[in-house]
Amino acid sequence: MEIAIMGAGMAGLSCATTLEKHGIKPTIFEKRSRVGDRFVNAEATFSILNRPIKDELQYLKENYDINLRPTDMVNKLVIHSKNEIGCIDGPIGYINIRGRHENAYECQLEKQVKSKINFNSTYEYEQLCKEFEYVILATGDGAYACKLGNYRCDLTCTIKGATVEGEFLTNIAHVWFNYDIIPKGYAWLIPFSEKEANLVIAYPDYPSNIKLDVNTIWEMFYNTACRALDENFKITDRFEITRYMMGICDKAIIDNTYFVGNCFGTISPGLGFGQFTSILTGVYSAYDLCNLEKYEKLTKPLFENYNNSINLRRFLENLSDDNIDLITKNLDNKLLDKLVNKITSNESQLEVLKVLTPTMKLWNHYKKVKS
Ligand SMILES: Cc1cc2nc3c(=O)[nH]c(=O)nc-3n(C[C@H](O)[C@H](O)[C@H](O)COP(=O)(O)OP(=O)(O)OC[C@H]3O[C@@H](n4cnc5c(N)ncnc54)[C@H](O)[C@@H]3O)c2cc1C
Structure with a gap:
């Protein structure tokens, strides 16, 4: 069977290693000169978003023989x-590295693949489609699917x-919801060593945000982040992505x-997680x-x-800074603290996103009617 995989990233390489385990050798095409040839970036997976699976890395290892080592x-x-x-x-989840780093998840996956990867590929999808019996489209965005009229883009x-360089505890991640600074968006700090972390902002390109200067x-x-963490972060690398x-x-x-x-469509619009589901697809x-x-x-x-995650996105966007302050403050309320920690821990199997969706839908509807 002649199979072309277009894109040697998380999804493409997971497909390749699984095919090989079943005796099929795919042909892999990657437009970059090597796997993960882009900015280094710390990413995370949160078990709460993958329920009923308790521990995503253990799950991948036990069920699909895919072995990934997080940084912490x-x-x-x-x-x-x-x-x-x-x-x-x-135990909320894992932190891992992506991009131009030997421990990047895509580089770990590459080591599990035996088939040759054709780097610097200039093949178009249309060509592969004609020349191969099957094509796995794994280019990391919805552009081709859009072109084929097979994609609903909900937001960019x-x-x-x-x-940034500073002093970090490698098992602590930070997230900011401050619409005064980042309207309808969020920011995060994820460390990938005791000395380095990624500091990132992301916000939707809605008409009200277009006039903002990134x-x-x-x-x-x-x-704000320097003040909050009492650091004067030294910036060593920068990246920017438009219309993600x-x-x-x-x-x-x-x-x-x-x-x-x-x-x-594995990237969840609620909070932007997509690695685990990319591997699954x-x-x-x-x-x-x-x-x-x-x-x-x-x-x-x-x-x-x-679709549940889209509801989460709309829900978050419909909150005000006061609402978010109230929720954040109450996270440290003793009773709620215990409950939240229990639900978010990977010991719990509660499908939180699914359970909360009807309430979020109601809130979103209420907000729509009110406006
Ligand atoms: C800044 C940022 C932070 C993120 N943080 C998180 C996070 O914390 N947790 C999380 O779970 N997810 C996160 N994500 C999302 C996650 O990275 C993606 O969902 C995941 O990498 C998608 O995997 P993929 O295999 O579809 O694409 P990728 O892993 O990006 O692989 C696509 C591959 O296809 C190649 N390619 C592209 N075009 C062509 C072509 N024409 N021909 C051949 N090859 C091509 C690319 O070079 C690349 O190697 C983040 C995304 C971004 C941008």
């Missing part, structure tokens, strides 16, 4: 709102970030083409090609997850 666990998430700070403690985002917002946030697409395909497969990773597409299980069936829960 996330044992504390510090939430900063405009005027408050709250914490969630416990402006993202600006930097690698550099001004970044400067304001950078100063968040959306989902109508169909997981069209003809001989499988849409996987962000091409499928890679594995699932391979399972379909090996006649083990149907891709459409396997990806069905991902559609539901995506």
Whole structure:
């Protein structure tokens, strides 16, 4: 069977290693000169978003023989709102590296793949589609799916970030919801060593945000983060992404083409997590090609997850800074603290996003009617 994988990232490489385990050798095309050839970036996975799976890394290892080493666990998430700070403690998830770093997840996946990767590829999808029996579209965005009329783009985002030097505890991540500075968006700090972290802002490109100057917002946030962590972060690298697409395909497969990773719609619009589901879609597409299980069936829960996450995005956008202050403040209320820590811990199997969706929908409806 002649299979082309377009894109050697999280989804493409997960598909490749799974196919190989079942005796199929794909041909992999990667436009960059090596795997992960982009800015170094610390990312995270939060178990609460992957329920009923308790521990995503253990799950990948035990079920699909995909082995990934994080840099650390996330044992504390510090939430900063405009005027408050709250914490969630416990085994929340994992921190990992992406991009041009030997321990980047994509580089770890590359080591698990035996097939040759054709780097500096200039192949267009249309060519691969004609020359191969099947194409796995794993290019990391919805552009091709859009072109094929198979993608609903719900929003695009402006993202600006930097690698900063300072002193960090590698198991503590920070997130900021401060609409005064970043309207309808958020920011985060994820450390990838005791000396380095990524500081990033992201906000939706809604008409009300288009007139904003990303550099001004970044400067304001950078100063806020320095003050909050009592540091004077030294910036060693910068990156900026414009119009980062968040959306989902109508169909997981069209003809001989499988849409996987962000091409499928694995990035959750609520909080921007997409790594775990990208790996899953890679594995699932391979399972379909090996006649083990149907891709459409396997990806069905991902559609539901995506739609719940859109509700979370709208819910967050409908909150005011005062609302967020109130929630953040109450995270440290003893009773609530215990409950939140229990729910967010990977010991819990509660599908929080699913459970909260009806309430979020109601709130979103109320806000729409009120406006
Ligand atoms: C700044 C930022 C922070 C993020 N933080 C998190 C986080 O904390 N947690 C989380 O879970 N997710 C996070 N995400 C999302 C996550 O990174 C993505 O969902 C995930 O990487 C998508 O995997 P993928 O395989 O679809 O794409 P990728 O892993 O990006 O791989 C796509 C590959 O395709 C290649 N390619 C592109 N075009 C072509 C072409 N024409 N031909 C051949 N190859 C091509 C690319 O070079 C790349 O190697 C973040 C995203 C960004 C941008």
